[in-house]
Amino acid sequence: MTADAEPTPAAVPASTPAAAAPPAAAHPPAAPAAAAPPAAAPPTAPPPAARRPPRAASVFDVAKLAGVSHQTVSRVLNDHPSLRPTTRQRVLDAMRELDYRPNLAARALVTSRSRIVGILSTAGGEYGPSSSIAAVETAARGRGYSVSIANADGLDQASIDEALNHLVALAAEGIVVIAPQPKVLDTLAKLTFSVPYVTVQTLGTTDESETALDQLHAARLATAHLAELGHTRIGHLAGPQDWIDASSRLAGFQQELAARGLPEAPIVTGDWSSESGYREGAALLAQGVTAVFSANDQMALGLLHAAHDAGLRVPDDLSVVGFDDTPEARHYLPALTTVRQDFAEAGRRALDLLLDDRDAAPSVDPVLVLRESTAAPASTPDA
Amino acid sequence: MTADAEPTPAAVPASTPAAAAPPAAAHPPAAPAAAAPPAAAPPTAPPPAARRPPRAASVFDVAKLAGVSHQTVSRVLNDHPSLRPTTRQRVLDAMRELDYRPNLAARALVTSRSRIVGILSTAGGEYGPSSSIAAVETAARGRGYSVSIANADGLDQASIDEALNHLVALAAEGIVVIAPQPKVLDTLAKLTFSVPYVTVQTLGTTDESETALDQLHAARLATAHLAELGHTRIGHLAGPQDWIDASSRLAGFQQELAARGLPEAPIVTGDWSSESGYREGAALLAQGVTAVFSANDQMALGLLHAAHDAGLRVPDDLSVVGFDDTPEARHYLPALTTVRQDFAEAGRRALDLLLDDRDAAPSVDPVLVLRESTAAPASTPDA
């Protein structure tokens, strides 16, 4: 039941069998270089001049066919209350017949609303940010918005500016900042004009301070778990400190240790990747710890690997707690104890916040997911 | 270097003390419900009527300030060759002074070119597709295009149509299909009007047949590796068969077995997730195999877990080959032998193809990455 061709063109206007359509290429490739004219290669050549095929139907075409004015067509589009049902139907029929599709550019021009939400991301293909992006997109489309993304590849100011400018040029009505870094927020704050924005700080609240608290709380949860198992030398495998998430997890870690009167603990910093977890994790183990709180699951995996190489058994010789609860975490060996975050929900809420200005929905509390990578220390000192 | 204030705004910690900043919200929130008028709640209420603040500068404003005609301003924008340098400069200065930004909607309206590339994706937050998306975005922006995404959440026709219609409504000039499924391609092929599109089939070529070959080749590579180690009962942990990638990997697997005269092998089907790899992998192991080719790394991880639970040692009792080479694969225990794919490059090429119509750049050959999850079978029958 893959496509289910023939009988009914399904619901959506998309298909329509197109009776005896000419063979024509299924996917004409961009219609670009219009058979390159012999000589003449304009320096800053504008796009090769797109041919303008049949030209789509406009409100006027629809109006004519339906025997009404263009304004009435517009009223149908925006479902105005004062419209005789028969008239509306006549217009709708005309639209269908002409396969009419409103021109969003024209609409945006006159209303000066782009109906575009921008996503500013600094991530590549990581699980968390990607999940949030997908969720934001779905939610936005459901509310009649389009989503344009702009990645700031590097962490450098130039690429951030570039990405942000792109979104501003698009006249995005709001920007969702995914995986925010202070540098990005600084840049946003310094804009001369105002663009509404919210941050998806993996926990989906908007106010910096509040969000930091969420992350902090979650990190304390993880640290507390290790402490309560009886560990006293607990290390931290931190994320890059120019990420807000990373620094608040670190802060949470430190606060919890302090609150429990546990001594200064070894801390190393990775870049979120398993590779860094492996490398930095080895360094951490060399300093002698019985438990580690890793700022994300990927790095925890690297740490698991490093521990294995060092001949340490997890959780017997070493306890490990991750952060995020990626779908893979429960299949690591051993299954990883971690803190669950709902990235998709975070994305959705960020969008709600952006579009509705309703107060930050109370965020889902992060939960600690107990699995097999944590246990009491081997030579438990006991109290 | 847009913002670039003055000295140094601190580097690390998340919380910028924010000197004596007024409590006020740093980022104006969407300017929504304009203080709801007492009574009157229009049934199908249009958006709360955005207030129109100062209204940005247009070509006319710039023209006036520069003492030229609006058309000359336009020529500067499109860097027309016949322009006296002094004039151009005068216009540029005026633009800067007014903080002029061209209105893309107006431009799109008159040129009937949206400069939008759509991404149609069926994936959530998976590594491969996400990497490709990021790469497409960066490449597109570099070429002056914007990228709008549309996820088809479900595999159902309705959500595919919806996502596709969205992109079409945006007047996307081309569509990059990520992680394509036949259902999606069918839908595209049935469109009455033509939208250029290309597929990123994890290997970045465009023509279905050709791409299938790439995947097929890679799958044969993996299978051959196991066969050459001496395995004769080789199982396959397949991906969902309504994904083109999955079915061509399966086909490659089968072809290679056939070519070597190896007997029918047990095949189970997962959904790309580790969880399914664990579940289906257990089923596969129950059928007695000495090696498994998994259609992706995540499922391979689940299989590793299942093997561990079953008391099998990898690679001693069981060899496993994955597919994709995610960044985590080399930190699995044991490190996973897998087939590397370059998702980012694939995304880039797809875009080139879409915009240039240059023949498919020769695709990067997938390579087999040997690590520790494969070895000769224990009780090697030998030839």
Next chain:
DNA sequence: ATCGTTAATGTGATCGATCACATTAAGGTC
């Protein structure tokens, strides 16, 4: 001196929608 060519610039129409402001017809009220 006249004409043609090119560089440099201006004028007005145009894209396709919505908005602001009529206009018409119907129905109620007094």
Next chain:
DNA sequence: GACCTTAATGTGATCGATCACATTAACGAT
């Protein structure tokens, strides 16, 4: 019946850019 209100619809201006088509000046070539 005069008058107001509301439903239902139409007319023309408008958004901000580019396009098509002038126009002007300068420079050679004849």
